[in-house]
Amino acid sequence: MNSKTTFKVSVVFVLLLINFLSFAQAPLDGDNSLILDSIQIKNTQVQLQTQKKEWLLRLFDGIEITTKHSLEEVKWKPNFYEKIKQLENPSFFYTHLDSTIFYQEMYIQKCVLLFKTRTYSFDTTQQKETPNPFSEYISMASLEYNTVTKNWVLIHFDKNYGLNRLNTNVISLEKIGKEIYSLFLTTYQDEYFTKTSSTTIYDLSTHKDIKTIKIHYDNLGYDLSELETINRDKKISFLQESNTDYYQLIITTFEDNKPIKTESFEYDEIEGYVLKK
Secondary structure (H helix, E strand, C coil): CCHHHHHHHHHHHHHHHHHHHHHHHCCCCCCCCCCCCHHHHHHHHHHHHHCHHHHHHHHCCCCEEECCCCCCEEEECCCHHHHHCCCCCCCCEEEEEEEEEEEEECCEEEEEEEEEEECEEEECCCCEEEECCCCCEEEEEEEEEECCCCEEEEEEEECCCCCCCCCEEEEEEEEEECCEEEEEEEEEEEECCEEEEEEEEEECCCCEEEEEEEEEEECCCCCCCCCCCCEEEEEEEEECCCCCCECEEEEEEEECCEEEEEEEEEEECCCEEEECC
8 A cells, every 4th residue: 555545545534534423423313411611601601691581581481571660570460370370450460580590411502581570559648659568479480401403402491489378488499309409499478467478399300399398486575375475496408418319407406596406308309298107
């Protein structure tokens, strides 16, 4: 074999090798497993932020985007069920994007969009529309980034998640398993001379609540059913276990800032977190 033939064979071999490596690194059709670098991840996040109005209009079947309440809100018409849940019986709801939470699960870029919905009434004293008390609730949309289509894709939408739990806010995104994330949501209530707050663990992999914990209780010294003033708090933590997908849930109860009880809970596919036996 002469030098020219050897050179041609070498060139062909190199080209074949390049094509093979390119094919091996590219995602298969419909596959979403391409690993993004930090710059690409940032770009996907910026892309989603620029689509905020589009997602508001799509998810809530919006009439228009308005800023008349000093927020960028989508105006939409509630159905019968959504309407009767509000004391004011409003004709329209107004929803804004409250927060955007990005996270990564098994190399897939994911995001939760949290929306807050309000109703308004005209305040004759202030001569303007003001939010109705106890009307605010949240909705949640789960998205993931598809590296093939280069678009964010809707995975789950819970429009009326907070309709039965007004004044609910997100505390944080928490990892509760090896590759399992959750939202911690808290609801505050003041009634009958007591102050309470409850935290709900919302599983982002199953899109459902798996545990609600009353994390604060204070009878303010006025609750006649109690013999004394009680100020009770609960601290939530997780214990990583190697043989389970979900971490063990640990709840420590404090009374007047002193620990009085610690309980362990394990995950059950049907009931969520249950007391460990």
